[in-house]
Amino acid sequence: MTAQTRSPQPLTVPAADLVLAQTRPVPTDFVLGAATAAYQIEGARHEDGRTDSIWDTFSHAPGAVVDGDTGDVACEHYHRYAADVALMKSLGLQSYRFSTSWDRVCPDGGAVNAKGLDFYERLVDSLLEAxxxxxxxxxxWDLPQALEDRGGWTSRETVDRFVDYSLAVHDRLGDRVRTWTTLNEPFCAAFLGYTAGMHAPGRTSPADGLAAAHHLMLAHGRVVQELRARDASLELGLTLNFTVADPLDPSDPRDVDAARRVDAQMNRIFLDPVFRGAYPADLLDDVRHLGLEDHIMDGDLEVISTPIDVLGVNYYNGEAIGHEPPAAARADSLNGGRFTRSPFPAADDSHRHPRGLPVTAMDWEIQPEGLTRLLVRLHEEYAGPAGVTLHVTENGAAFDDAPDEDGFVDDRGRTAYVRSHLGAILDAVDAGVPVRGYFYWSLLDNFEWAWGYAKRFGIVRVDYDTQVRTPKASALDYARIIATRRLPTPWADLDATGDGDEPAGESTT
Structure with a gap:
């Protein structure tokens, strides 16, 4: 099958004298790419030996996902990968961050499935050729359901099965893929999935979330050790999602402690074991009643702190945290009548407060300067002393995109979002932080987890009825940035009124 791609205008590079004066240079060695994930785009649920993951099970549970959407078909990338790679090449992407599906490679967490690896071999070869x-x-996040039935990430057996699966992927692709990250966002996998009940597998246990977090990190360390022993030249690491937790009132010790808890239970719970070989003392105090230390066996932290080469930084927004809930809390539209709870195992008195910043369709505040502060902190406190490079491996925005009659989306808000966050990264670089690259999330509109297809993050619009791909204005702008190595200011040449404010007709809510 061949994917159809509709391009509303040629991907041309403006002549040098037309490059906007309001630009700043992008370093020539700074990698610009895009990212996706297997379950969100591949489809082909039961083809060529693939079996169900926890997301297959969860998305088919009544009320779990908005509109009852599933990833059964998604973007049909499994059949359309070649055209999708051609699309990436037309945009000038330098790198493509993707995930392999555990359920394709080792169905049910068991024996290796050659057909699953065949697909990823075709994908990787196509990328290299392009x-x-x-x-x-x-x-x-696509844990085989069969392993979840035996305890999932709360069981140490899952660590062993993850090592088996990872080595099977390396057996086939190790000679062609140089950068390997073990996990994407273990916070979400552990705490949205096992504590909040918002993501698969839908458990609502603080204790289970902590057990899952520890075993995820143990699995990370084990795989880094195994891959390092096989090939010392590989670039190895993991990707964490971060927030910048600011106390709502820095003079109120209750708000300061609320922000500390969020920072400990989202950021430092993963950073400190990797970079310092220990869990933060204040975190252990916060969760002592929940049994985390019962899962920490002799030698675990030495494994988790195995040196890495690269830390992927996922950043979408920061937060103002107060000890009391905001006066007007947004209703949760995701639980479909099911019980859900805070993802933080021991932060019941920590609440996000709006600050009057513009927000995306996810109700996430747009805060580029938070990314600068985050990168500076990570470099100074963690990555820099360890000699670990930083890449922003996810950053993006969902807006309520409205296509024209040709399927084209003039997404000025997303275009400005990308520019402003790239600018925030360059501000960190100027401050001495050696950030090596940026991957926009996501290349394609896709299955957005519990939001189904209701939220669109892509720089390429996907018509889910026809599977036609149409690069949005943001994609064309990103292509020009890559080609010219020049970053325009956020609203330069986007605002029809010329006043620098948000363009007419573009909503950030």
Missing amino acids: GIAPWLTLYH
């Missing part, structure tokens, strides 16, 4: 560097993530 001059696009593959960046492989081994786990983006």
